[in-house]
Amino acid sequence: MTAHHDLHAFIAGLPKAELHVHHVGSASPRIVSELAARHPDSKVPSDPEALADYFTFTDFAHFIDVYLSVVDLIRTPEDVRLLTYEVARDMARQQIRYAELTITPFSSTRRGIDEGAFMEAIEDARTAAEADFGTVLRWCFDIPGEAGLESAEETVRLATTDKLRPEGLVSFGLGGPEIGVPRPQFKPYFDRAIAAGLHSVPHAGETTGPETVWDALTDLRAERIGHGTSSARDPKLLAHLAEHRIPLEVCPTSNIATRAVRTLDEHPMKEFVRAGVVVTINSDDPPMFGTDLNNEYAVAARLLDLDERGLAELAKNAVEASFLDDTGKAKLAADIDTYTSAWLAP
Numbered sequence: 001m002t003a004h005h006d007l008h009a010f011i012a013g014l015p016k017a018e019l020h021v022h023h024v025g026s027a028s029p030r031i032v033s034e035l036a037a038r039h040p041d042s043k044v045p046s047d048p049e050a051l052a053d054y055f056t057f058t059d060f061a062h063f064i065d066v067y068l069s070v071v072d073l074i075r076t077p078e079d080v081r082l083l084t085y086e087v088a089r090d091m092a093r094q095q096i097r098y099a100e101l102t103i104t105p106f107s108s109t110r111r112g113i114d115e116g117a118f119m120e121a122i123e124d125a126r127t128a129a130e131a132d133f134g135t136v137l138r139w140c141f142d143i144p145g146e147a148g149l150e151s152a153e154e155t156v157r158l159a160t161t162d163k164l165r166p167e168g169l170v171s172f173g174l175g176g177p178e179i180g181v182p183r184p185q186f187k188p189y190f191d192r193a194i195a196a197g198l199h200s201v202p203h204a205g206e207t208t209g210p211e212t213v214w215d216a217l218t219d220l221r222a223e224r225i226g227h228g229t230s231s232a233r234d235p236k237l238l239a240h241l242a243e244h245r246i247p248l249e250v251c252p253t254s255n256i257a258t259r260a261v262r263t264l265d266e267h268p269m270k271e272f273v274r275a276g277v278v279v280t281i282n283s284d285d286p287p288m289f290g291t292d293l294n295n296e297y298a299v300a301a302r303l304l305d306l307d308e309r310g311l312a313e314l315a316k317n318a319v320e321a322s323f324l325d326d327t328g329k330a331k332l333a334a335d336i337d338t339y340t341s342a343w344l345a346p
Ligand SMILES: Nc1ncnc2c1ncn2[C@@H]1O[C@H](CCC(=O)c2cccc(C(=O)O)c2)[C@@H](O)[C@H]1O
Pocket: 022, 025, 064, 067, 068, 071, 102, 103, 104, 106, 107, 108, 110, 142, 143, 144, 145, 146, 147, 174, 175, 176, 177, 203, 206, 254, 258, 284, 285
C-alpha cells in the first residue's frame, strides 16, 4: 500500500466538521434523481451520467443558473425534509460529525413553500439525522444578494421572528454573485441578525477583489469569511485576518469549478497558511463540483504538503472556528486526537 493511499484512508475515517456547504448545493445525484422523479417536468436530468455533464460550468453566472434549476426541484416541505435528511446521510458516510449548512430560505418561500412548514421540515430532518446518523446539523441562513434588498428583508425576518426562527439556526450569511452586488448595502440586515444573536459569515472575495473582504469585515462584522480567495492579493488584509483570527472557509475545488481560480496549483491556500491565517477546508456544493469533503482534505494535503498530524490540525481548525459550544468543540477535538493517535500507533 502506498503512503498516498494511506492518507486517503486516514482522511476517510477522520472525524470532521464542515463550515461552508450549501443545502441545495449538497443534493447528490441520488437525491437529485429522487426529486426529479417526483417532478418530471424539471429540466434537470435525473440520469447520473447526464448530470455530470449538466454540472460542468463555463463561469460563475452559468453555475448560478444551473444551481437555480436544482432549487426549482424543491417544491414541497416534504422535498425540503428529504433533501436535508439525505444530505446528512451523505455527510455521516464521510465521518462529518458536525456541519453548518447554508440554507437560502428566501428561494423556497418565494417559490411558494409555506414558511412555517419550511422551518418544520428542516428541524424535523435535523433531529432525525442526529438520532439516526449521529451528525449534528446547524443552519446558516443566507441572503441571495443578487435577488436584492427584498430578499435581505425576507431572510432577516425569517431568521429573527421568534415564531419562525429554527432552533438550529446559528448564523447569517450572504451568497451569490459579488460583481455588481456591493456588500455595504446589507449592513442594516446584518446588524439586525447580529442583534438577534446570530454569527456573521458572509461570502466575500470569491469572485471579486480583497476590498470586498474588507467590506465584509467592516460593514457586515464578519466572524469568518466564505472563501476570501482574493485576500491573497492584499498583505495588509492577510495580516489583519491572522491577527484577529478570522478564519477563511476555503473551498478549493469549488474555486476551480466556478473558474474563480484557474488551477488547483494556483490556489492561494498556501499563502494563507504562510501568513498565519486560520484556514478551514470545505466543499461548498460538493456534487455540483464533483467533490466531497474527503476529497477537499486530500487536495489540501497535497497543496499544503500535510501528513496525518497536519490533516488532524486542519480538521481541528474547523472545530475551533465552528459555532459549536465549548463542550461540543472539546469532544470533537478529542475524537480527532484519539483517532489520529490510534492510526499512527505502531
Ligand atoms: N460558491 C458559491 N458562491 C456564492 N453563492 C453560492 C455558492 N454556491 C451556492 N451558492 C448559493 O447560491 C445562492 C444564489 C442564489 C441567487 O443568486 C439568486 C438570485 C436571484 C433569485 C434567486 C431565487 O432563488 O429566486 C436566487 C446563494 O444564496 C448561495 O446560497
